Amino acid sequence: MKPVEIKKDIFWVGAVDWNSRDFHGYSLSPRGTTYNAFLVKDEKITLFDTVKADFLNEFLCSIAQACGGTPRIDYMVVNHLEPDHAGCLDAIVERFHPEKIYCSPMGEKALRSYFHDSKDWPVEVVPSGASISIGKRTVQFIETRMLHWPDNMISYIPEDKIAFSSDAFGQNWASTERFCDEVDRAALRSALADYYANIVLPYSPVVLKLLDAMAGMKDLDIEMLCPDHGLIWRGADEVKYALDSYREFALQKPAKKAVIVYDTMWHSTEKMARAICDGLADEGISVRIMSVKHNHHSAVMREVLDAAAVLVGSPTHNNGILPLVADVLTYMKGLRPQNKIAAAFGSFGWSGECVKIITEHLSGMGMELIEPSVKVKNLPSHETYQACYELGKKVGAAINAKLSA
Ligand code: FEO
Numbered sequence: 001m002k003p004v005e006i007k008k009d010i011f012w013v014g015a016v017d018w019n020s021r022d023f024h025g026y027s028l029s030p031r032g033t034t035y036n037a038f039l040v041k042d043e044k045i046t047l048f049d050t051v052k053a054d055f056l057n058e059f060l061c062s063i064a065q066a067c068g069g070t071p072r073i074d075y076m077v078v079n080h081l082e083p084d085h086a087g088c089l090d091a092i093v094e095r096f097h098p099e100k101i102y103c104s105p106m107g108e109k110a111l112r113s114y115f116h117d118s119k120d121w122p123v124e125v126v127p128s129g130a131s132i133s134i135g136k137r138t139v140q141f142i143e144t145r146m147l148h149w150p151d152n153m154i155s156y157i158p159e160d161k162i163a164f165s166s167d168a169f170g171q172n173w174a175s176t177e178r179f180c181d182e183v184d185r186a187a188l189r190s191a192l193a194d195y196y197a198n199i200v201l202p203y204s205p206v207v208l209k210l211l212d213a214m215a216g217m218k219d220l221d222i223e224m225l226c227p228d229h230g231l232i233w234r235g236a237d238e239v240k241y242a243l244d245s246y247r248e249f250a251l252q253k254p255a256k257k258a259v260i261v262y263d264t265m266w267h268s269t270e271k272m273a274r275a276i277c278d279g280l281a282d283e284g285i286s287v288r289i290m291s292v293k294h295n296h297h298s299a300v301m302r303e304v305l306d307a308a309a310v311l312v313g314s315p316t317h318n319n320g321i322l323p324l325v326a327d328v329l330t331y332m333k334g335l336r337p338q339n340k341i342a343a344a345f346g347s348f349g350w351s352g353e354c355v356k357i358i359t360e361h362l363s364g365m366g367m368e369l370i371e372p373s374v375k376v377k378n379l380p381s382h383e384t385y386q387a388c389y390e391l392g393k394k395v396g397a398a399i400n401a402k403l404s405a
Helices: 053-067 089-096 105-114 185-216 236-251 268-282 297-304 323-335 354-364 382-404
Strands: 004-007 010-012 015-017 033-035 038-040 046-048 075-078 100-103 123-125 131-133 138-143 153-157 162-166 224-227 255-262 286-291 307-313 341-348 374-377
Touching: 004 224, 015 053, 038 053, 053 089, 075 089, 100 105, 105 123, 185 236, 185 297, 185 323, 224 236, 255 268, 255 297, 255 323, 255 382, 268 286, 268 307, 268 341, 268 374, 268 382, 286 297, 297 307, 297 323, 307 323, 307 354, 307 382, 323 354, 341 354, 341 382, 354 374, 374 382
Parallel strands: 046 075, 075 100, 100 123, 162 224, 255 286, 255 307, 307 341, 341 374
Antiparallel strands: 004 010, 010 038, 015 033, 038 046, 131 138, 138 153, 153 162
């Protein structure tokens, strides 16, 4: 890739992965993604993060071009050890022999367990609040533990008002553009929310604390915010937009919206989903019906992020629920969505455990369950369609009451 000078002597030297669809191994990235790394040319040439190992060759070329001659890396800052960001760290160390490799306290632990031959590397742990000089510039470190791994940190260069924010404020977005202000805002907003819902959501309390702490740091004045994935936020207004969006996502304030997630065998549960939808819609609720056969669990979570209610349906299968429903419930539980109303429904042929199992999952996530759930034997009848419709109405009324409280 060609490097891009994003500020005087500060270069994006990352990689664009146009074909990425399986992001981090569990989430979809329909637009591809980028692995952002940044090189600052000062007395000490400093590299912030690397890229996924598959892109090593092009990465080395970008570094050489940015250095404008004989490439050199004096300092290496490792903001995050996940392999899509530290995947070329060993190659960089072998080739350039940096004088220092800076990382957070938890970063060192991760580094040692990812790079088993690193015992002679010049690793220097930088606690939160520490700063180093790289020449005319300083780099300040802010630990962002659990955002989204224990080792993450943000690096800030006050002289340029630029922050390298690691996982925070990123989006999966492969493009020739490098800045957020160059692309369609609605699509970008959706990608930002998608990334938050699938990567950052469980750490929302950490996000809120970080945003409060950042607001209280008098010396922190960010005019360019560079995440490790996607496009760069350029200018004070753009940075504010990113920070405000994160606050909004982290607060998990529900919209007048419900998500119905289901799987079906012979379409009975599917028909129930549509009748429930009618009840919700008649209460003025915007509804997304998402079959798990047609929607990946990460697409479901994108919609769940701002939904007030989650309704889950499955037929009974071998005394359990269908595997894709179990998958989405397991995935959802790990992401710890807060502040949700919920309901369960399903169909059965003989034993009928589906609703009980789904109910246990939903209440295990701390959701406010609306009863009675609806369970239908074989095929819905006029009466059971009505019961589904009533369940939708009841959930809709509960949403309206909650939003107007
Ligand atoms: Fe792509 Fe936690 O990083």
